[in-house]
Amino acid sequence: EDQVTQSPEALRLQEGESSSLNCSYTVSGLRGLFWYRQDPGKGPEFLFTLYSAGEEKEKERLKATLTKKESFLHITAPKPEDSATYLCAVRRSNDYKLSFGAGTTVTVRA
């Protein structure tokens, strides 16, 4: 069975204090690792898809990287508007289902 574990559960940062979130996974035949952002009372918003080890993607202050066992979401010089829950999900090669982790809730204080 697929396992997706995110750490830490919660992260409190000062504005401008860079940090990283971790997503470790166990899946048979990875067909993509996905990062989503979820604001309170809203559905998840797609950020990135990574397909192979060594791949990196960036969007504004966010950078996602992938190894064979884990993915990192780096937040550089965060701002209060980066406060959200960040979800990681994996898809296996033989089906279309996304298996999500529990998320990391990031709070950025001004």
Add this chain to the structure above:
Amino acid sequence: EAGVAQSPRYKIIEKRQSVAFWCNPISGHATLYWYQQILGQGPKLLIQFQNNGVVDDSQLPKDRFSAERLKGVDSTLKIQPAKLEDSAVYLCASSLVAGGFSEQYFGPGTRLTVT
């Protein structure tokens, strides 16, 4: 481009009552998903439709949950009878095509409270 629409946004019912949720996906998206998100957890897939056919309903509690997608567009998810443990946010998502190269776009969800 209009996003995924869901209604109602909130619903409070007593246990053993029934409830229905509605979803309208992004226009032209062939694949529709229903997820259950319990507080503090990530979303869990309940059912996936490709056009109006079911692709995966392996995690749908079929004794109380049912879903349909009429004419390959809108979808409804029903719970009958509801249990306390069904309290959760029910998310609808859609994607252009099924498979690994098509992102899923989520609606705002329906927050269900069962008392």
